[in-house]
Amino acid sequence: MLKINLSNINNIVPKARIISNKFKTLLHSQLDQDIFVKSKKDLLQSSREEIFKAIDTSIKDENLIGEGSEAKVYKIQSSEYVVRLIKNENTDGFVDYKNSLSFLISSRDKINHVVAKLGEGCSIMEYLPGENLCKCKCPRELAGLSKSVYYDLYKKICYAKANGMVFDVSPSNIIYDSDKKTLTPIDFIRKKRFTEETLPLSDIFLSFSLYLLLPQQSLNKIFNILLKIAKSEINSKHPIHKISKKDMTEFFRLYKTYCATEFFQSIDKIEKEILGKYK
């Protein structure tokens, strides 16, 4: 059952607020979790030849852990890394990933979990255990995750946005680790390739909406969790990110597109009250 908390609705004050330094620090420490610390036995401590050898021997079907429109991702054997190889459109293989190897990683690369850059846009990334949402074996579990799990996902997408990176909206770009109960976004693109504004709240909800195996009731629950996050962000003196009116409007529009019609009336009221606060 969809339950919407109508209390506190009058306290919503969506005025423009600048992200405080305190929150910038929080966002950075959030990201720090993704920075992989090399151990002495780490693959990345090996020679260039050994690294490419490890990659080459790992390129086989049994190590293929994911494939998108642009790339194939293989687990590198005996390591905690994956290699993301861009497909060559003209052949069955990949672009020339062996023409460079660099450990100079920018904050944008870190957002994509990259630990080393290879030739022609290929990379070595930290391995994220779990499955992307499209392959998730227990869709119902997702709606039972705590608000903080969704808030962490939201923070990562907001952090990326603040760094000019756009989340490539898709259920295949969110990895669910059912052991650790985490949701991690992958596959961000540099903003200059897009003219459109990124909408973190709607982008998350759309990714779940496009996950067709997710039961309707679970999607309703996820909407509710995200609505709670949105409300507390709007009420917060130090929001992680100022939710734009466009993002809020789109969030409600998506709800009406993908969720059950029986709850629309109560949502209409909440939508009006929230959007009415924007100047």
Ligand SMILES: Nc1ncnc2c1ncn2[C@@H]1O[C@H](COP(=O)(O)OP(=O)(O)O)[C@@H](O)[C@H]1O
């Ligand atoms: N760091 C990672 N750890 C584990 N699996 C990953 C990682 N990066 C990507 N994958 C898997 O590989 C798939 C394709 O990778 P992705 O970077 O999204 O390629 P594309 O840009 O072609 O969509 C993802 O949907 C995911 O299942």
Ligand SMILES: [Mg+2]
């Ligand atoms: Mg992808």
